[in-house]
Amino acid sequence: xxxxxxxxxxxxxxxxxxxxxxxxxxxxxxxxxxxxxxxxxxxxxxxxxxxxxxxxxxxxxxxxxxxxxxxxxxxxxxxxxxxxxxxxxxxxxxxxxxxxxxxxxxxxxxxxxxxxxxxxxxxxxxxxxxxxxxxxxxxxxxxxxxxxxxxxxxxxxxxxxxxxxxxxxxxxxxxxxxxxxxxxxxxxxxxxxxxxxxxxxxxxxxxxxxxxxxxxxxxxxxxxxxxxxx
Amino acid sequence: xxxxxxxxxxxxxxxxxxxxxxxxxxxxxxxxxxxxxxxxxxxxxxxxxxxxxxxxxxxxxxxxxxxxxxxxxxxxxxxxxxxxxxxxxxxxxxxxxxxxxxxxxxxxxxxxxxxxxxxxxxxxxxxxxxxxxxxxxxxxxxxxxxxxxxxxxxxxxxxxxxxxxxxxxxxxxxxxxxxxxxxxxxxxxxxxxxxxxxxxxxxxxxxxxxxxxxxxxxxxxxxxxxxxxx
DNA sequence: ACACAATATTCATCAGATGACTTGTGAAAA
DNA sequence: TTTTCACAAGTCATCTGATGAATATTGTGT
Numbered sequence: 001x002x003x004x005x006x007x008x009x010x011x012x013x014x015x016x017x018x019x020x021x022x023x024x025x026x027x028x029x030x031x032x033x034x035x036x037x038x039x040x041x042x043x044x045x046x047x048x049x050x051x052x053x054x055x056x057x058x059x060x061x062x063x064x065x066x067x068x069x070x071x072x073x074x075x076x077x078x079x080x081x082x083x084x085x086x087x088x089x090x091x092x093x094x095x096x097x098x099x100x101x102x103x104x105x106x107x108x109x110x111x112x113x114x115x116x117x118x119x120x121x122x123x124x125x126x127x128x129x130x131x132x133x134x135x136x137x138x139x140x141x142x143x144x145x146x147x148x149x150x151x152x153x154x155x156x157x158x159x160x161x162x163x164x165x166x167x168x169x170x171x172x173x174x175x176x177x178x179x180x181x182x183x184x185x186x187x188x189x190x191x192x193x194x195x196x197x198x199x200x201x202x203x204x205x206x207x208x209x210x211x212x213x214x215x216x217x218x219x220x221x222x223x224x225x226x227x228x229x230x
Numbered sequence: 231x232x233x234x235x236x237x238x239x240x241x242x243x244x245x246x247x248x249x250x251x252x253x254x255x256x257x258x259x260x261x262x263x264x265x266x267x268x269x270x271x272x273x274x275x276x277x278x279x280x281x282x283x284x285x286x287x288x289x290x291x292x293x294x295x296x297x298x299x300x301x302x303x304x305x306x307x308x309x310x311x312x313x314x315x316x317x318x319x320x321x322x323x324x325x326x327x328x329x330x331x332x333x334x335x336x337x338x339x340x341x342x343x344x345x346x347x348x349x350x351x352x353x354x355x356x357x358x359x360x361x362x363x364x365x366x367x368x369x370x371x372x373x374x375x376x377x378x379x380x381x382x383x384x385x386x387x388x389x390x391x392x393x394x395x396x397x398x399x400x401x402x403x404x405x406x407x408x409x410x411x412x413x414x415x416x417x418x419x420x421x422x423x424x425x426x427x428x429x430x431x432x433x434x435x436x437x438x439x440x441x442x443x444x445x446x447x448x449x450x451x452x453x454x455x456x457x458x459x460x
Numbered sequence: 461a462c463a464c465a466a467t468a469t470t471c472a473t474c475a476g477a478t479g480a481c482t483t484g485t486g487a488a489a490a
Numbered sequence: 491t492t493t494t495c496a497c498a499a500g501t502c503a504t505c506t507g508a509t510g511a512a513t514a515t516t517g518t519g520t
Binding site: 070 | 234238242245252271274275276278279280281282283284299301304310311313314315316319322323325326329330332333383384385386389
Binding site for chain 3: 232234272
């Protein structure tokens with residue numbers, strides 16, 4: 001086994017065994033490298049790899065820490081990854097969104113609270129009141145996220161937020177038929193919202209599936225070039 | 231921006247722009263480091279991070295290559311991650327499995343082929359014929375994977391295989407009520423199989439949801455310690 | 461008790477040297 | 491001609507040591 005693999009396995013073992021608990025500070029690089037029997041360079045590469053996976057976090061001047069290990073938290077680090085997926089794969093993500101967001105919407109409808117309904121009402125009203133595509137995109141993202149959160153599964157919520165992040169770069173609200181897109185999108189949100197108001201999980205699920213499918217349709221139709229910032 | 235971040239962004243940009251295409255070989259470390267304006271050490275850490283994310287692959291003595299960038303392929307690298315998730319998070323993964331595998335099973339039922347049916351028949355027959363828990367675990371995994379594959383979404387298939395990988399470590403077939411577990415599990419597989427034979431997507435979905443829920447129930451009940459190898 | 465400066469700890473980066481592995485080349489043998 | 495083998499070049503892997511930068515701690519003076 002290579003030195004870096006040795007270090008990664010060693011760290012993984014320390015974490016899995018509880019010797020290094022989530023949030024805990026690790027020994028300094030030099031000491032840790034000695035413990036694991038590798039050089040500081042190799043240990044640093046191992047830590048860098050685990051950092052990329054969201055398992056550890058190195059803070060300059062302070063130390064290296066084990067992260068929370070919550071899937072929802074870890075998923076946030078993968079946005080960079082989704083950005084470079086090929087277009088066809090993005091379409092596969094939409095199918096997954098369709099299934100999972102429907103599921104979450106049904107759960108949200110079953111357990112909705114006045115607070116959730118109030119927030120969703122406000123978001124939909126704001127979306128219908130503006131034509132600024134950036135604002136709409138933000139409101140739309142929050143609308144879907146709030147429903148996922150209400151579903152009660154933080155991992156699912158994180159996964160959906162991650163998958164949506166790529167779609168947002170395509171800015172379908174800015175396309176040639178932007179007005180039409182907004183109109184149908186608003187209608188979709190209304191349908192979902194009403195189903196949740198009625199505490200109707202089945203309708204919430206089908207409305208959400210239809211809405212996501214609609215987004216997918218537009219994305220396929222326009223297939224605008226993604227905006228790569230940075 | 232730190233040196234390693236600079237290198238990662240640079241590599242990401244080269245990949246996103248197509249300068250480095252999937253499968254392509256990168257320039258040697260020294261040259262790449264010079265291009266990006268960082269030291270070899272920093273570049274190596276960046277490459278190590280991208281390797282952990284499944285975006286690149288360094289082959290000793292040969293060179294560094296850009297990976298296929300297929301989500302299904304990239305997901306395979308995350309098994310290490312799922313291994314260290316806290317137990318409660320694993321339960322959240324089961325809810326996701328329930329939704330997604332149901333979806334895939336419905337799709338598989340709608341588009342099943344004689345080849346798929348033949349394989350599933352054989353897998354179920356073998357599972358019913360043995361009591362070896364390791365074999366059963368393998369066959370069970372293949373059964374679910376084959377159905378996901380038939381669903382036609384490679385990303386979804388990869389995601390499910392990843393999520394299942396953690397559950398397998400718990401070896402519920404070896405628990406105190408192993409015989410009972412096997413019996414109910416086999417019944418669940420029969421139900422799913424028959425629904426697919428009948429080309430009945432709705433039944434396939436509900437049978438799959440019930441089967442996954444059953445697995446989740448047992449896992450909660452026994453909560454056996456995971457076997458950490460390595 | 462508080463503010464602030466000095467000190468210590470720790471990660472970040474760089475440079476250079478050496479080892480290990482892969483690959484292609486060319487010569488020798490079949 | 492084809493196959494086999496040794497060798498050399500190219501490349502990644504690892505280690506060491508030194509220096510810089512950010513943070514945490516300590517001590518001091520008010």
